Amino acid sequence: MRTQSRRRPRGVLATAAAGTLIAPLLSGCWVGAGGAGSGGDAINVLMVNNSQMVELQKLTADHFTKETGIKVNFTVLPENDVRDKISQDFANQAGQYDVATLSNYEIPIYAKNGWLKEMDPYVAEDTAYDQQDILEPMRQSLTGEDGKLYGQPFYGESSFLMYRKDIFAEKGLTMPARPTWQQVADLAAKADGARPGMKGICLRGLPGWGEVMAPLTTVVNTFGGTWFDKDWKARLDSPEWKKAVNFYVDLVREHGESGAPQAGFAECLNNLTQGKVAMWYDATSAAGSLEADGSPVAGKIGYAPAPVEETESSGWLYTWAWGIQNASRNPDNAWKFVSWASSKEYEQLAGEKVGWSNIPAGKRASTYANPDYRAEASAFQEMTKLAIEQARPDDPGVQPRPAPGIQFVGIPEFTDLGTKVSQEISAAIAGRQSVEEALKKSQQLAEEIAEEYEGR
Template identity: 60%
Template structure:
């Protein structure tokens, strides 16, 4: 599994609270995100059975299911009435289902994206955040909030190259500006007006009112900037709210939360989940399901709340979590905004036109990892002033055509 903090907490709690009750020993291999993706892809492709269960995201789920690497979970769900599949939020369920409609993974936590901003700074400057902001409005607010003399940028946006870094928020901007990576027939559309306007806007906003060293700034860097008072706004994952509101955070209670900015769409937040997938070749399917069911359960959320704190609960996957009094108190500042963002995310139709795959901030094919990395590198160079956005997208279009050609013929 991926070695993020909430997963490591799970590892600590398993022996005492799962193995002790069930007698099932769980042996964990924890790796950084890039490494865990490679390890899981390799092991599941070979069907070695070394891992019974692995963390996969909604990016991999449908592809792995199509390749026959995952065991469908519907029969386990039917027998395990206490699990409560109907409690899993619908956008999360959709993102973890195969083209055949079967369930292939269960979520550990889910997230969308929204805009975080300094309420105190806005009051001081006489600024007002719209209830449902557009990107045009955010650009104007960033200009007014940008105070380099006081060490504060107007906004922080990921500029670090990577399909899971810069390409993620950028793609949500592309969607709402009317663009897309590919149309439904797999024609590459990176040089169309919608994609071009979105890329120019994103690059221009970062260059003019973004953080220092933007091409070295990813999620963790923008989170640090926001916590340390170096940015007035930040557009990113809803998961960022927890650390901002944690005890000891210098900005606790000072942050406001607004929906992901829009232009041509009704909403534009992304959808992401780390989830449990069962390898098709496992020889211990019942034990594997018992662990997966526990790790994604309401029972486990309660355990985390008692043992570690309700602000650390792996939320964003169950409807009921947002109704729990303990969680509502711990997440009072951002819980409603997070729930709304996830509920409004639609991986089936994230933009103004139909798409060839399921996904919001990514194109759901394996080749997107390389393509997203390439395009974000080209646009990162545009942020640095090494080339124009037009030149970056012209080169990117050629790479996108190669990917599209592989699927046009199918």
């Protein structure tokens, strides 16, 4: 990551809205740890309760524990709750949990605060792990400012454009190989009403730093905007921001889904699956659900790169990854679990046990050479890999940035700032205020953060 000279941010990482919604969440539950510290051959793992993590939990005892003798006590919680609990335990270095699920947003921040154990020595010794097989943007995003590695990805995603091939054929529409946002807007207008009640496109409008702000920030980036310039001056009132947000708001209001101000990842997934929209720009991980057995649109969806304007690519980058707490009493056993849970071996196991379309993909080059995975994910696997490989977390726009991140700004304050700005944008989508009013308020919010960083 880019080395920055600035004052250490105040406090610990804010724990506001969830990050990118990657998979349908299951109900939260407490499993195993029960407050007991790790010891002996046991480790405690605190993780988010998405479906692929829950599958991992089910497979651990009969495979990892059986092979290593290391018992794993899982605490499994919904995303907002797990972020809160992780930040408390890791900030205090309480050592209750040896391993936790962290995203590429938290890991560089946690590493800077000294909360995570460096993984380079383990990688150097564990030649079977094959660190070079991890896709380069994933390795980069889990590296601290000191150039050291602090996380291993469980799975990863970028973003791309999904569209109904059959609707496009019926309407005589052609998706460009590398669409611009203006071309997407034109296609949305032509696809609007192609079927009774069908709208041209679905775009998130739900408030949240990981909801509407995720796709919208990628639009801002490719339209030439940035949250902060290299000197930490807030730029939300710039012409580029105004152009990008007006474009996004106008598109979703004119040709987007009904109820857009309340629509997030889950709602747009349902809209495309149920034939209510012809296009959707969102996470690459959505493709697994669209192509799943029983999906009414399986085989009908085409995939195109994230639309651009002034940049060569614009897809975001996100991963749920494993971090080891610096205060862990069992770091060596923790690494053994982390290396297994992010390994080629585990992907093979998951493919055999739960199906290849449900493996935690998006992190290893070898996944995309695996004939079993390629056969089951043929509709989207190449486009997903390309989107991840083209993601540029340190250089996502047209100007230098003071902090890493594509769909977020890699500072602790962003969870609160992004959520507040998202509320203003969502209000503009709902027609309760103008884009100009929304951005004026948002600029003031960003200036408060900029004051903490300017000149440092």
